Amino acid sequence: MTEPRRLALRGDLLDFIHAPPPDAALDAPPPGVRWRPDHWLLIEDGRIVAVQAEAPDARWPRDERPGRLLLPGFIDTHVHAPQLDVIASYGTELLDWLNRYTFPAEKAWADPAVAAAGSARFLDQLLAHGTTAALVFPTVHKGSVDALFTAAEARGMRLITGKCLMDRHAPEGLRDTVAEAERDSLELIQRWHGRGRNAYAHTVRFAPTSSEAQLDLAGALLAAHPSSYLQTHVAENRAEVDWVRQLFPTARSYLGVYERHGLLGPRSTLAHGIWLDDNDRAALRATGSVIAHSPTSNLFLGSGLFDWRGRAAEGVRLSIASDVGGGVSLSLQRTLAAAYQVAALQGQRLDAFTLLHAATAGNADSLQLGHEIGRLEPGCVADVCCWRWADAGSVLDHRLGRADSLHERLFAWLMLGDERLLEAVWVAGTQST
Structure with a gap:
């Protein structure tokens, strides 16, 4: 024995x-x-x-x-593995930043060797910053998901990730189709979801890069695999919100796009959520969806100030995230320090206990993993x-x-x-x- x-x-x-x-x-x-x-x-x-x-x-x-x-x-609830190559890139807001820096970096991950090396580098850096579990954006390429899960398995880490869904408004080499997205997602779910400490997340980049048909697919996949996750972005930047309004003129709001496609729920994490209205916040409460506050990214890209205390008082579920590469450090210490400063700019205070709870037990609970990680018990x-x-x-x-x-x-x-x-x-x- x-x-x-x-x-x-x-x-x-x-x-x-x-x-x-x-x-x-x-x-x-x-x-x-x-x-x-x-x-x-x-x-x-x-x-x-x-x-x-x-x-x-x-x-x-x-x-x-x-x-x-x-x-x-520490547990990071929103971070982009391919974006270490463009962290701390100068001078733009969200939409221009994506086109100028992010999308070219992500195209490189079509090469399996680049994806494997990038995944190993990324996870080693998470560990070097005290982060042992994460909800991660890869790229549209199926191989990027394989590379991340393989590297996480080798390190014994708790990792949640899944292929990005992007069938429009993205460069050649970063777009898929609804059929390709369904085929790749199902293969990846079968191969990785629930294997060791790995779990699958249906990853809608953000509403503008998915057609209505692809959003329907994401909702169907989430419903068909109730132990899987959903991750995306919402209401990060005013120009982005305006663009979504033009692309989805019949939707109640940006969050409403996701709501009508069945993408909200207690296993759904939406990054940012700065520019939401009362109806949006009521929908978040009703569905148990999580907003991942990303303070260093919001400050660096000039996106706005997230009201942590206000959202918490309203009963919205919250988590904290680095959002590298919009965020400027994988350190959740640095992220928590920035969260304090964002709150202070709004006349609020976040104490050290609240901040450290958010990065450990709070983030674990947001991912339905409080029984497994985030506590010393x-x-x-x-x-x-x-x-x-x-x-x-x-x-x-x-x-x-x-x-x-x-x-x-x-x-x-x-x-x-x-x-x-x-x-x-x-x-x-x-x-x-």
Whole structure:
């Protein structure tokens, strides 16, 4: 009989049962926050089996990280694998940016060798930034999906992706047909959905690049495969919203296009959602659909300011995302810092507990995966990151020396830290960095 793979990690454990109340006092960890300093995380065959204060017995190999912060691996709910090649490209808004930078980069992924190398690079960079699971846009090419799933499987990562559907308003080499989209999607679903930690997402680029017939297909595929996902973009930029109004003149709104094609639901994640009206928000609530807030992208492309507190108070389900390459970093620390700034520009405040919940348990719950990832509790897969609080002699180190609460320390760590503080990553209990 094979001996179980065991590991005992020691450190300061932080995770979240649920989001803290928006008006919670911050001088001590508020409800929903689980802070367990100097505890042991016991991992067996890739899953957490216990969390305890006492040291384990000799059956458990130990990895002791005293004074280090142990967090669940970050989860990115909207990111484009091919766009590392165009991250931080200068000077345009969304629609011009797509044509000038994004589409040429994505065309290159028609080459299987480019897709394989790009997928490996992309996933290695996610891990290097403390992200262990993601909902990812590939390209229109079936091979790009194969490459991403293959690379994720080799690393043991939780990955959700699926072929982009684009049958119009895109360059030659990035368009498919309804028939091709159906054939490729069904083959990919059969090959990858539910295999290991992989899951399939029907990926509508955005409404302008799909015909009504292709949107119907996406809705039919989603209904036929209820454990699959849907990902797309909505109401990111005012010019985009105007274009959708011209292309779909009988639709109630941009979101209404997706609604009438059966694309909304609790397994649907729509990036951005800045320019939505009251009826749109009511539809999101009624269907349980998720808006993925992408603050660095919204700032970089000048798309607008998303109202996190307002949408949360209305009962809209939310997640947080890097949206690389419109976003300028794969670091969810940097993304959370930008979310704070976007809120501050609207006279709001997002505390460190709320932000870190969003990138871990909140994002897991948004993907219906709260039972598997995003928390440090028995039964969950051991996707865990070990972080230094600061490097000796740094500005952050100096600032932390004057912090008098856990929240103050975490807030400074988010605002001043980045992926250089990442010390180790375990994916399903196996150390990857």
